[in-house]
Amino acid sequence: MFLLIQASRTVALSQSHPSRGPEAFGVGTTASRNNMNSNLPVHGIQSSLLGLLDALQLLLSRQSQIQTGAGVGAHNVIREVVQGLQSCKRRLLADQFLIALVGCTGTGKSSVLNALLGEHVLPETTGASTRALIELRHGSSCRATVSFRDSVQRDRYECGSSEELRNLLSKITTSASRVTASSPSIAVEWPARILSAGLALAEFPSFAISAGELGLGSYPSDPGSFPAPAHQVFWVVSTAGGASLSIQEVELFRRHLRYCCDDVVVIGAGQMTPAHCSNLVRDYREQLSAPLLRFHFVSSREALAAKLAEDAKLLQDSGLPALETRLVEVASTAGRSEAAAEEAVCFAADFRAWLTRVCGAELAVRRMAGARVEWQQVLHHARQLEGAEGRFPNYRQRMAEALQINS
Secondary structure (H helix, E strand, C coil), X not given: CCEXXXXXXXXXXXXXXXXXXXXXXXXCCHHHHXXXXXXXXXXXXXXXXXXXXXXXXXXXXXXXXXXXXXXXXXXXXXXXXXXXXXXXXXXXXXXXXXXXXXXXXXXXXXXXXXXHHCCCCCCCCCCCCCCCEEEEEECCCCEEEEECCCCCEEEEEECCCHHHHHHHHHHHHCCCCCCCCXXXXXXXXXXXXXXXXXXXXXXXXXXXXXXXXXXXXCCCCXXXXXXXXXXXXXXXXECCCCCCCCHHHHHHXXXXXXXXXXXXXXXXXXXXXHHHHHHHHHHHHXXXXXXXXXXXXXXXXXXXXXXXXXXXXXXXXHCHHHHHHHHHHXXXXXXXXXXXXXXXXXXXXXXXXXXXXXXXXXXXHHHHHCCHHHHHHHHHHHHHHCCCCCCCCCHHHHHHHHHXXXX
16 A cells, blocks of 8 residues: 655645757767867856847847737737747756656557656556656655645655555546646656656646647646646657548647657557658658657567566667667757757747748848847857857858848
């Protein structure tokens, strides 16, 4: 039996802004990145990135305010810019990096996490573990803390085994009939190796995709709006329903995951040949208009069985080691910096396209010309980043092209 060791009164986890983060440009393992020669120390890179994000936020916000006066109603755009770039800074400065697994019901999020943890910790019954946010952090013992957004009280449970913890989670997550703003958040401490290096993992409740409602009503509109906002998102999809994404899944990605998801974990492709996997990657990238997405083909149940049996070959064949490497890489200092730099370029390009749409190409050019002081600051910080040899090649030029500036 699991033991309720105390019910404490304390402030619940705080809400934060949505998290965004496009494809990290740069390849190789964390070790290979850290071994690169650099003319700019790590703290210098971070300082330049923070300066770049502040300058970009000032430039884009002021241009948005001008459009508000023209009757375009750009308040949502201003909020989007501020929230997006602020969450990017939050990711850079985080002491512990939280990666969330999201996806539709039954895609296999729990089984992937169990494989990563090396034990059957989370319940895998369809629909059960999708009704609460479950956050996994490293701890020396097996413990769960349950919080509610509408209450300051938290319940702490000490569990003697993975089975006891799994039964507890199953009981808590099935107590609610649907996901709401008052659904519980469960912080789990578990002594898994992958959680021991400043990385935390989370399973988010399944996206409600029915009658065209994508994350609306019963599910918050953005993973970052949950009590424990994620710094990065890995999207779990299953090939059980076919090799193509549904219209709803495509819309889900475009509306909610485009800026916060770089990686797709594909479940159920164990019998697919390399050629079929290659075709699936090509088709998914075309459907999502996201050519830089990374794909990880994982047989999660086989991976867990391999870990429990200490079968190195079966584990390698399951695809899990590559996913583990990528998770650690994304959470590393180098991975965060490169993701933030690429996100800034993506934001700049998307905003410049929006400005052209709402006021026309000719007026957009004049508006940007009138903001010379602001965009010069952006390009100044972009040039500083080029001092990190091999990490940010031609970055100033890429930023200027994104903003469509002839500098």
